[in-house]
Amino acid sequence: MILYKHFANKISRSVHTRHQLTPHRKGHPIPRDRLLHRWFKLMSNKKKAIKFHQHNSLKFRPLSSSLFPQSFICCRPRKVWPVNIFIFASSYGIAKHLNRTLIINENFLPFFKMEAKQSPVRISHDMSLCNRYTIHLEQTATRFDTRLMDFSLKPRLYLHGFLQSWKYFQGAEKEIRQLFHFNDNLIRSAQHKLDIFKKEFFKGKSIPNSVVFVGVDIRRKGLKKYLNEYMAPKEYFKNAIEYFYYHYNNVIFVGCTDSHEWVKKYLADVNVIPVKQLLLQMCVLSICNHTITSPGAFGWWSAWLANGTTTYYTPSQKTRRLHPNKFSASNEDHYPLNWVAISEDKKNENK
Incomplete structure (x- = not known):
């Protein structure tokens, strides 16, 4: 007995x-x-x-290792896949900081290879381990929450939120860039689109030895659904275009947008590439040299993957007074410090 x-x-x-x-x-x-x-x-x-x-x-699904993780972090995907990139990258950075195992769904980011040569963070797909955990909510979507980086006494965590701050994965950029390699077929398709675009742009002309591609992400229709994201005005894009004309030679502006008519009407310097698939648009923007972004996770990650000079929209003081609830007091938690902030004012202070 x-x-x-x-x-x-x-x-x-x-x-x-x-x-x-x-x-x-x-x-x-x-x-x-x-x-x-x-x-x-x-x-x-x-x-x-x-x-x-x-x-x-x-x-029961066994883990990839024979040892059971005593402490781990669980993260679950949301409906919008660009937001899932933020969730994974931030969760990875927090897991590295706390020395935890990261548990995610097997198809969390299926368009990335998710392969790293030397990753200090063990990744598991056994979601059954996430049945019991402590839920922690972030305070603000685009602000860095320091509480999430200090949970030494709570071994099992589920981070709930958007986690849209680069500070969460600061120090883990090298591994994340290795994980966030697009699939080979997607890269070949994007490079083929860009090569055709280059030949048509210089049709009947001699192609310069060095051509600078600046990807321009222009989102209009999608941002109307979200009240907390203000669409970047046409003055911002014009000022950003002047910024790149001032600092670089032989510049070609490659536009990826959901509003072709708006671009043709207001931005004559931007050449829209004929790509409708959003994932292929991000891949095209990521292989450009530099990026002009729109508010949102899509443009943010397109620029981060390109890893060049990046401009982002920051509202002027007048716009902040007219819309006080739509903009946070500071963007330093959301945008990396080496990115260039440009507003809709006529005077471009970044020259």
Whole structure:
């Protein structure tokens, strides 16, 4: 009877907590399958035992390693995939800072290779481990929440929020850039589109030895759905175009947009590339030399992956007074410090 209770307690902990390994009293780990096998011998009805084992084994997915993570961070995807890039990158940076295992869905970011040569963060796809955790909400979407970087006493965390700050993954940029490599077919398609675009642009002319591609992300229709994101006006794009004309030679502005008519009407210097798929648009922008962004996660990550000179829209003081609830007091948590802030004012202070 004592032996019966001993294995009953072990099986209860193994099934309900979904551990892959259950510690023995002497400190040696007992594999879950072997523990179940011993338990079945003690049960009187073997048919029910086998049925019980098969039913629970379908729910259990083993980890890639033989050791169960004692502390981990869970993150779940949202409906908007550019936001999921923020969630993964920030969760990865926090996991590295806290020395945790990062648990994500297997198809979290399917368009990236997600391969790193030397990653200090172990990534697991066993979402069953996330059944029990402590939920932590971020305070503001585009502000850096220092509380999320200090959870040493809470081993199992679920970070709920948008996590749209570069400070969360500061120090992990090298690994994230290795993980965020687009699939080969997508890169070849984007490079082919850009090569055709270059030939048509210089049709009948000699192509210069050095051509600077500046990707221009122009979002109008999508941003109307969100009250907290103010659409960048045409004056901002014109000032950003002047900024690149001032600092670079042989500049070609490659536009990716959801409003072709608006671009033709107001931005004559921007040449819209004929790409409708959003993922391919981001890939095209990422292989450009520099970027002019619009507010939103799509333009943010297109610029970060391009890793060149980047401009972002910052409203003027007049616009802030007219719309006090739409803009935060500071953008330093959301935009990297080396990015160039440009407003809609006629005077461009960044020259």
